[in-house]
Structure formats: C-alpha cells, structure tokens
Amino acid sequence: MLNIVILAAGLGKRMQSHLPKVLHPVAGKPMLAHVLDAARALQPSRIVVVVGHGAEQVQAAFAGQPDLAFAVQSPQHGTGHAVQQAVPFLLDAHDSATLVLYGDVPLVQPETLQRLLNVRANGVAILTEQLPDATGYGRIVRSAQGQVQCIVEHKDATPEQQAIREVNTGILVAPTAHLKNWLGRITNNNAQGEYYLTDIIGLAVADAIVINTTQPEAPWETLGVNSRVQQAQIERLWQAEQANRLLLAGVTLLDPARFDLRGSLVCGRDVVIDIGCVFEGHVELADGVYVGPNCVVRNTTVGAGTRIEAFSHLDDAQVGAQARIGPYARLRPGADIRDDAHVGNFVEIKKSVLGQGSKANHLAYVGDALVGDRVNIGAGTITCNYDGVNKFQTIIEDDAFIGSDTQLVAPVRVGKGATLGAGTTLTRDAPAGQLTVSRPRQQTIENWKRPVRKP
Numbered sequence: 001m002l003n004i005v006i007l008a009a010g011l012g013k014r015m016q017s018h019l020p021k022v023l024h025p026v027a028g029k030p031m032l033a034h035v036l037d038a039a040r041a042l043q044p045s046r047i048v049v050v051v052g053h054g055a056e057q058v059q060a061a062f063a064g065q066p067d068l069a070f071a072v073q074s075p076q077h078g079t080g081h082a083v084q085q086a087v088p089f090l091l092d093a094h095d096s097a098t099l100v101l102y103g104d105v106p107l108v109q110p111e112t113l114q115r116l117l118n119v120r121a122n123g124v125a126i127l128t129e130q131l132p133d134a135t136g137y138g139r140i141v142r143s144a145q146g147q148v149q150c151i152v153e154h155k156d157a158t159p160e161q162q163a164i165r166e167v168n169t170g171i172l173v174a175p176t177a178h179l180k181n182w183l184g185r186i187t188n189n190n191a192q193g194e195y196y197l198t199d200i201i202g203l204a205v206a207d208a209i210v211i212n213t214t215q216p217e218a219p220w221e222t223l224g225v226n227s228r229v230q231q232a233q234i235e236r237l238w239q240a241e242q243a244n245r246l247l248l249a250g251v252t253l254l255d256p257a258r259f260d261l262r263g264s265l266v267c268g269r270d271v272v273i274d275i276g277c278v279f280e281g282h283v284e285l286a287d288g289v290y291v292g293p294n295c296v297v298r299n300t301t302v303g304a305g306t307r308i309e310a311f312s313h314l315d316d317a318q319v320g321a322q323a324r325i326g327p328y329a330r331l332r333p334g335a336d337i338r339d340d341a342h343v344g345n346f347v348e349i350k351k352s353v354l355g356q357g358s359k360a361n362h363l364a365y366v367g368d369a370l371v372g373d374r375v376n377i378g379a380g381t382i383t384c385n386y387d388g389v390n391k392f393q394t395i396i397e398d399d400a401f402i403g404s405d406t407q408l409v410a411p412v413r414v415g416k417g418a419t420l421g422a423g424t425t426l427t428r429d430a431p432a433g434q435l436t437v438s439r440p441r442q443q444t445i446e447n448w449k450r451p452v453r454k455p
C-alpha cells in the first residue's frame with residue numbers, strides 16, 4: 001500500500017507573483033498537476049497535498065479530484081513539519097510506504113519513482129544525485145563501507161561534509177509506521193530552526209532500517225522551480241525532451257527548438273511540423289499530415305495527408321483526410337471539415353460541417369451550418385447565424401454554388417445543386433437546381449453627365 005505526500009506549502013517568494021508557486025505552469029499545466037500525474041502513475045492508495053501559502057487557491061485549482069486529500073501547514077516550520085501535517089491522512093496497513101514528492105519539482109518521471117520504490121526493500125530509499133556544485137543541498141553522508149549514515153543540510157555541514165557531491169533531491173520513500181515514529185522524534189535544533197524531514201535518515205540508521213539510494217534517469221527530473229528564470233529553463237528542457245521523443249518516433253520537426261507541446265500529441269508516420277507551432281490539449285495528426293509554420297492547434301484531430309498551411313488556428317476541430325486548411329484559416333469549436341475539403345485564407349468556421357470536397361477558399365464566415373459535399377462557397381460569404389439573441393442554422397445541400405459576397409440569413413436552406421448569384425441576401429430557402437439571386441437589376445443611365453464645379 002502506497003501513500004504519496006506532495007509538499008506544496010512553500011511561499012515561492014522569488015516568483016514575484018500573486019499566484020501560488022505550484023500553480024505556475026510548465027508546458028501549459030500547473031507544476032503541481034505534473035507531479036500529480038507522476039504520482040497517479042504509481043497507483044497510490046492515498047495522495048496528500050500539503051498546502052500553506054495560497055492554500056485556498058491551490059485547493060480550488062484541484063477541487064473535485066476525489067483521490068486527493070489536502071493537509072494545511074500554516075505556518076511552515078520545515079519539510080519534516082510539513083510531512084507531520086499529512087500524517088493523519090496516511091493509510092497505515094502493515095506493509096504501507098509513504099513517498100514524499102515536491103510540488104515545485106514538476107518533471108520527475110514515474111519510471112524513476114518506480115525504481116525508487118523497487119530499491120526500497122521494505123526500508124527507506126532516497127533519490128540522490130551527484131552534482132558538481134552541491135551548494136545549498138542536503139549532503140548524503142556515507143560510512144567507509146558506503147552505507148548511508150544521515151543527511152546533513154548545507155547550513156549545518158562541516159567543511160568535510162560540504163565537500164560531498166552526492167545530494168538529497170528531497171524525494172524519498174519510507175515505511176509509513178516508522179515514518180510516523182521518526183517524525184515524532186525530530187527536533188528543530190539546527191542552523192535554520194526548522195524540522196527537517198532529512199533527520200529521519202539518522203533515526204532510521206539508529207533503528208537498523210536499510211537505506212538504499214537510486215538516481216534519476218535524467219538530471220532535469222529533479223530540478224526545482226524557485227524563480228521565473230528556473231521556470232523558463234525547465235520549460236525549454238521539457239520541450240526539448242518532448243521534441244526528442246517525437247523525432248525518435250518518426251516525426252519531422254523542422255526545428256525542435258521552435259516547437260511547443262502543451263498537452264499530448266499523437267502522430268502517425270511521416271508527419272512534418274514546421275517551426276513555431278503550438279499544440280495544446282490533445283491533438284492527433286494522422287499519417288503524412290503537414291503543419292506549416294506558426295500554427296496553433298488545440299484539441300483537434302487531423303486526417304491523413306491533410307496540409308495545414310502557415311498561420312492557421314484550429315481549436316476543438318476535426319479535419320478529414322487530404323484536406324487543405326489555410327494559410328490564415330480559423331477553425332473554431334465544432335468545425336468538422338470532411339475529406340478533400342478546402343478552407344482558405346481568412347475563413348472562419350464554427351460549429352459547422354463542411355462536406356467532402358467542399359471549398360471555402362477566401363474570406364468567409366460559416367457558423368452553425370451544415371454544408372454538404374462538393375459545395376463551393378464564394379469569397380465574402382457569410383452565414384448570418386445570430387440575431388443578437390438566438391443562433392440559427394444554415395443548411396446548404398450537396399453541389400450547391402454560393403456566389404461571392406452572399407449573406408445567408410438563417411434559418412435558411414439552399415437546395416441540392418442550387419446556385420446563388422453573387423451579392424445575394426438569402427432570407428428564404430433557395431430551391432434545388434435553380435439560380436436564386438436577390439440583387440436589384442443592373443441599369444445604365446443614358447446621357448448621364450457628371451456634375452461640374454460651378455464657376
């Protein structure tokens with residue numbers, strides 16, 4: 001049985017922000033949410049988040065997640081004191097263990113945490129690291145035989161101990177019953193006057209409990225965020241990691257340093273993504289999709305062979321195969337673009353189907369519309385779907401031709417194969433197969449003279 005305690009009570013003063021530190025995003029998601037993802041991957045029985053500064057805001061951000069318990073630590077008297085606040089929430093069966101994570105160390109990977117659990121062997125396990133410059137970190141003090149003896153904080157360390165390069169990342173796991181006992185025995189008799197979680201290690205050694213260590217796979221996993229500088233660094237490291245994973249999976253990124261994924265991206269074979277694109281939420285790109293430079297794609301699926309040209313914006317949309325979107329297209333929520341359809345520059349589509357092979361190539365607004373197959377929507381066409389209070393639907397049946405600069409005043413229907421003359425303001429249904437046009441007849445005034453300036 002596994003408990004996970006996430007420490008998230010710290011102030012984060014150097015963020016210079018009203019927002020609690022653990023709510024600041026990395027890759028579009030609060031740091032604490034990253035830690036929770038890693039925690040949940042281990043399928044724990046209980047997750048306790050220790051909150052303090054901005055406690056209400058943090059709790060509100062994660063409200064309605066029934067697997068979370070919140071323990072409030074106010075004021076903050078150190079990491080040991082923080083874990084003490086979580087104790088009443090810990091499940092304590094005989095084989096129970098408790099893993100401690102930090103809410104401001106967002107990139108720790110489940111594989112690393114699983115390895116830490118595996119090396120525990122019913123005792124304690126600490127995630128440690130060798131750092132060229134260990135300033136500020138707790139040092140792992142080992143015996144001549146290499147057994148961990150204790151952790152000594154930088155400020156309490158002797159010069160010999162300060163020379164140690166192996167540091168405590170802060171992440172550790174211990175048997176729950178022992179942990180409770182040790183937490184009841186730690187004191188604040190140290191350089192910072194705090195209750196150090198790290199003091200449990202010395203107590204564990206005295207109780208003859210095995211202490212093992214393991215290291216993270218990648219050094220960025222244990223980087224913490226205390227400032228916006230570190231937040232920005234972690235963002236780039238994580239983006240580089242995500243880009244690398246995609247490259248290894250066969251995706252072409254024209255410049256992996258100019259790629260941002262804030263969510264999840266599933267790609268088929270031979271997908272090409274040009275520079276400056278941002279992917280948010282869950283995006284799926286099928287085989288051979290091309291995404292041109294500077295596109296934003298959010299919660300969208302794109303079918304095989306489709307090209308999304310530069311500067312397009314797709315949000316909650318669905319695009320079929322072999323379609324062409326953009327440049328400068330905007331697909332808003334509910335846009336459903338079918339196979340072989342074309343959506344060109346400065347065309348906005350919202351909550352509408354654009355049927356197979358249909359085209360809206362230039363400057364149009366299509367909202368709340370059902371557009372059939374092989375329809376041509378001319379430049380400047382607008383569905384007038386909104387009377388200021390209610391929204392209405394426009395239906396355009398297969399093979400219709402909508403002349404340029406047409407307004408379709410919904411609710412209205414254009415029959416199969418109908419043609420609308422350019423400039424039509426359609427307020428009643430247009431019958432199938434016929435030309436409907438609503439503009440006044442053109443006339444030429446004979447012998448008309450331009451006015452001339454009076455002398």
Ligand code: UD1
Nearest residue numbers: 007008009010076077078079082102137138168169170196
């Ligand atoms: C801690 C460790 C140190 C380790 C380092 C790694 C202790 C005593 N020291 O030091 O060995 O090398 O992390 O970064 O554990 N927090 C609370 N409540 C508190 C104090 C802290 O929730 O009262 C949270 C912070 O928000 C943060 C984490 O605990 O997420 C670590 O706190 P921090 O002050 O950064 O610990 P360090 O002194 O750096």
Ligand code: CA
Nearest residue numbers: 170224225226
């Ligand atoms: Ca720290």
